[in-house]
Amino acid sequence: MRGRAADGRKREEKAILTTPARKCRLPGGLLLLALACGGGLACVQAQEGGPPPAESRSRDAARSPELDHVVIGTNDLPAAIGAYERLGFSVLKANAEAGEREIALLQLGSGYVQLIAPGADSTGKPSPFPFEGALAQGWEVEDLDAMLTDLERKGIRFTAPAQGTLGADERQEGATGGEALLRRSFPSDQPVSGTAVYLVDYESGFGEWVEDLARSAKAEAPGLHLNGARRLAYVTVAERNTEQTLKILASWGLVAGPEVEDPRGGHTVKIALGQGAVYLTRPTSSGGIDDFLEERRARAAPVGTRYFEGSILSVGIEVYDLAETEQFFAEKAIPHIALDLPSGKTLVVQGAPAWQLRLEFVGKSDDRGGA
Template identity: 20%
Template sequence: MTRRIDHLVVAVRDLDEAGSFYRRLGFQVGARNRHPWGTENRLVQFSGSFIELITVGEGAAIAPHQASAFSFGAFVKDYLLDREGLAMLVLDSQDAKADAAVFSEKGIGSFEPFHFERSGRRPDGSETKVAFTLAFASAQNSPKAGFFVCQQHYPENFWNPEFQRHDNRASRISSVTLAAPDPDRFRSFLTAFTGVQSSSPDGDDSSFRLGEDRIDVLTPDDAAEIYGSVEAEMEEPSFVAFAVRVDDIHRHANWLDAAEIPYQHIGTRLIVPASAAFGVAIAFEPT
């Protein structure tokens, strides 16, 4: 079974400021939620995928990493010590426990599955329960790029068409870009993580097709050329950009102009630079 992009974890220092910016981009942004260990998030939901804006809340009790336990909270906290941006890529899972076993067998993560629950809100404001089991993988020498899969236990309580209606008419996350000094080094890891083989559209760069989604792995120079500019660690792999589909690219250009948000028109895409978007370039592309 081909996986899909489930969600992107965008780490920010000011959650409300980030939420306001994403609203200015034309997205519907959900209410603030709090995880049991103290990270807090606000979500931008599409049909089958979402963007998770996340920060460390006051009074957080973040568990440290252990040999057999990957700490989601610690990863976010450590990431924010150095920068804001797209911290983690998450794929969907039908059985996170089984995926954790596969990751261990393939040598990309020997971590116990992590289960948690939290309260959520329906569109009418009433409370509901959501629950998830996560299975983490780890790419060698990549402290600023996190990877895991997520199993939804109450999907009927989470996915809701009312949350998926955006003023910019965005419909889905279509791609995510990882910048790495040596993209070829990620081939075996991402093949094990995604379950698909890569293509090589341009030299050492590669792309992993996940149904209608894809993961692009580029050199920092190639990523900067495609996205105008990126905020990438030259020595460490990091996620630098993602793309979202909108049904009318010219309408969205007018929207960004009215919102006074800077962007470049590169090819068929509108690119909001990382410098304006909390450390990650955002590409809007036609459906």
């Protein structure tokens, strides 16, 4: 995130997502939705009199991961891109890891989701995912080294940070090149079954890279839904037994809120991640969440490990005006229902295939009482 902070400071006067206490680092005007690996919009606490001392920043960084992005695997990237475009999102194509995988980015004001196609096997042919859907979620930290040092003092082990890149897709007409450098680190004991969690920070270039992609994709065309997206608000993870997950997250310093009833047939707790959140839900009756986990288990049965005992149930997108988003869905005949979920009044898109997951739309957090 260090590089992204520098990118954002150059454009701070253009930032869209601004509150009295926080200022965003991503360039203004890029109200895109993105499905990609590794990024998101990070915000820093605005304080008078300059930044806090380095020691304070390090402690804050170690305590405060931010929900950054979600990675979704699909064996048919063109079909996945088309589905999101029909929902009104601008999709940016890119390359990850020096072109080893093709990805598509849906940039959400303060985060993104990443669609990723399978990589090649030893023969050079694509190796399909055994199942499609959520693969990972990235939590951004201000200083990855400080975070890992803090966690290691508590006996929590992570892999050594590995550097990766996000680069412009040279096959895309008008692509301008450039790349963003990032670092990732994975815990030795994954906290959430069904999806990998990793920590990420950005070395350089993220803001300029996204701007270049947006220009090359002509993605700044106006559109209600495109311009109505404010940020990646939350991820909902469904698990049959949440006790171990909560224990691991507590050891990271992430404490869950009180358990509340979920109308989909479960109980849910909220774990705050910066401005975003992870909702952890467990089924308490048949139907709804229970059916989702059974379907997930059936698809993952050939793999047969604990890793697939849970899954990301939904991705929450915060919009500036929920009523306008609902009107957009009605005009475009997009099937959806309105539910009162732990996140507040929520519009849920219906009929999502596995790689699209379940998209949920909520109003601004200040309109939902900070939920």
